[in-house]
Amino acid sequence: MTFWLTALLVWVAAGARVGRVLVKPATTARVAIVVAVAAVALACTAAIPDVALAVDNLLPGGLPPGRLSEGVVVAAWLLFATATSVVASAAWPVVSRRNLRQIASCIYGMGLFAVIAGLSTSFTAAWVVTAAAALFVIVTGLRNLSWTALGRGIAVYITGTVLVVLLAVGQIQRGMAGAARPDPGRPAWAWPFWQVAALLIAFGAVWIVVEMWTRARLLLRRVQTLHKVLVKRFPEVVQEETGTSTQLKASDRVAQILDALYLQSGGGVEIATAGEPPAAVSARAEQVAQWARHPLGRVVVDSRWIAPPEGMSPRGWVQAIAAAFEAQPEAVKRPDASVR
Known part of the structure; x- marks a missing residue:
């Protein structure tokens, strides 16, 4: 039940970000946030044991048990790190609105290449790219922290990203040590921490929307x-x-x-x-x-x-x-x- 509830909450956050894009100009950064949160929601959904088992049964034999569902999870977290890197790039002074789209295209291209290369060779390489991209996001987020609605949202988002880096490092160590994959239909490694990271990221992505709505309601009442x-x-x-x-x-x-x-x-x-x-x-x-x-x-x-x-x-x-x-x-x- 916890798996389903976590996935539902993250999908709700993704829907809220989609709604924000629909009512405001769909800038490169706003679209990237939608992609990032939707990728986290996909990772949470694919990590549900029942869903993972159903995904593994989509293809005929030939792949090791759990390989396909794990690949979807790895690709989703890598997509999250890639899309969030686009948002982080927009915060640097050297990046202007004019060249952000070109930079975003390059980042997405490198992310796609990392997904293909990582899934075709070793998941460990994909986790290395995920950790590196998430570290870039953390450094950028720490530079932009402030006691504002946006700053508080960034702090929550970065906290979830820090947890993703730690978990990705753990996955790298497990891959280098040759740890066995969990049996099909069983929860993945450190699944409670992955769920906490996903919820923090989702909550951070919609923090400013929730806070502004709450403050407006309090103002109307006062x-x-x-x-x-x-x-x-x-x-x-x-x-x-x-x-x-x-x-x-x-x-x-x-x-x-x-x-x-x-x-x-x-x-x-x-x-x-x-x-x-x-x-x-x-x-x-x-x-x-x-x-x-x-x-x-x-x-x-x-x-x-x-x-x-x-x-x-x-x-x-x-x-x-x-x-x-x-x-x-x-x-x-x-x-x-x-x-x-």
Whole structure:
């Protein structure tokens, strides 16, 4: 059951990457990621004992038991390393978009040659090429790590690739030592570690998609009350939404909240009694939130307060206002008649 579940999850990740290519320009790097994740999914599928046994029965006798299914797995992992090398090549400064396609063609050509040569002679040679290509990917990935959504995805992807290198080295040692192949229908060598590597690679490939979707959902939930109050007050800020995806909807909500606050402040008019906004983001957000709830109360705010503080994104600023809006005590939410 574990084999089937792992293969299913990796195929889902491959499908997610295909969907990303369909909605965005199909660049060489994006297509290479699809190929890499699909190759990992193929390797996981061919490594399932029942599937491996069925693959070995496709051809008549003449091949050693398990030779064909093992060859599919080796070729799939080599294809993964080749396709990921194309993605890694795009990250180097010396490679431009203009010559990336030519470089990718050369890399795919060398990968195809390695597959043919390795499968026709010895699987050990194919594992050597896989390990070497994966090492190039690891070095490139370490150079591009950062604390961003993309950087975190790269870190997870590289962790899986490191495990692939270690397992490929183990396969090389086994091949040089002449270790016997597992019996047909039995799990391959170190199969739990291969599954972990495949899941890490698949998760790393879709990390940015999952994280951006999760952050958009959290943003929609956090600004829901503030958005509802302001849109009811200024319905003209709601226009036709640019898309139905969660990320686009979250961007629309942020823009609508800022537009409504701008209209409530007088459309760019500076008010002397408002004063300069404080440097502290929390104090500024608390004042704006209180004014957003009760525009005729004691708090006075103009357009200078509405603009995001320096170094802060509109999304982060709107979330800060929404958090302060929700955290207001009941005495502020329901002022007495004299305040109103």
